[in-house]
Amino acid sequence: MNAVLAYAEHLSRDRRRSPHTVRAYVSTAERLVEHLGAARVPTSAELRAYLAERRVDGIGNASAARELSAIRNFLTFVGGEGAAPKLKGPRVKKGVPRPISPDEVVALAEDVAEQSVEAWISARDWAVLMLLYGAGLRIGEAVGLTGAVLPLGAVLTVTGKRDKTRMVPLIAPVRDAVEAYATLSPWPISKDEPLFRGARGGPLKPEIIRRAVQGARGRLGLASRTTPHALRHSFATHLLGRGADLRSLQALLGHASLSSTQIYTSVDAAHLLDVYRNAHPHG
Structure with a gap:
């Protein structure tokens, strides 16, 4: 059995990962093996080259960080604890509070x-x-x-x-x-x-x-800003962005007052303005 198939079985059988996680991690392993030409532990330089190729493919910071995490997991499976080269992941720019994507x-x-x-x-x-x-x-x-x-x-x-x-x-x-x-x-x-x-x-x-x-x-x-409570904020903001009304959102969140829910209108507006400024040629 090749290393990628063994890894997929390990994730499903031994680690009991969800089908979504198995697909994502195995896809990363397959891409890495295709890049290297064999299932082996790459050097730091080879790993940087692989991640640079993925950047050319258009992945963002969060996806690149997730890819690096999957790579470390696969290389640990192939070569044992400490086998993966130490490499810092990309950092997300800090700014005004925004929902987590x-x-x-x-x-x-x-x-x-x-x-x-x-x-x-x-x-x-x-x-x-x-x-x-x-x-x-x-x-x-x-x-x-x-x-x-x-x-x-x-x-x-x-x-x-x-x-x-x-x-x-x-x-x-x-x-x-x-x-x-x-x-x-x-x-x-x-x-x-x-x-x-x-x-x-x-x-x-x-x-x-x-x-x-x-x-x-x-x-x-x-x-x-990435905290457990921020996930709840993101739930609210993403629902609002998809058309949920404030009263429904208030009920879902369990807010005693509508004023507590109204904060998400300004958060969502700030997020949309940020998207506009980055995307519009005259923003």
Whole structure:
């Protein structure tokens, strides 16, 4: 079996990665092997040349950082721990607060999930981050879920600030992520116990996810604004940009006041203006 096929099997069988992650990482491995001519550990110069070619293909900073993360993972599989050349990833320019792009969200979540050798912890971290971005939950709301939410349906009942409950629609990727974690978790899941557990079986603490995100954004070169709470902001801003009205958004986020939701109109306008200035010849 060649190295790429063995790597794909390793990701699926041993690391229990999602089909999306397997496809993305295997595609990177195939491109790298095609560039090198063989499945071997490249020199730093060869790796820079490969990444330069990918830049010519048109990939941006977040995609380049994600590609580098996938390369490190593949080279570690091929050559063992420490085999991958040390190479800094691209940095994203810092500026006014803006929503995190979907590409950056996926890169971030995949990098966080890749850090654990325990498949169930990887699935846990992926599921929590998907709840923040895909359902707009606060970090405390996500880690506060109990086994009572299972089996998942089309909507999730969330208890937010001041013990207010709200109904949040669940898209398929979010449901799949939570269900994959529940299947892999070594801890029994009961209705009155935490859904998400720490490594020793206790309730998962928000700080664990915050530290994981902090480490990932450093490895990927993402801006300091990339925090767990920023994923919730991005959920709101992207929905608003796709036509959601403020009242609906208020209900989804669990804001007591519409004024708390209105901040996203200015954030979205700032983002659109930034896009206009970069794209329009007279912007």
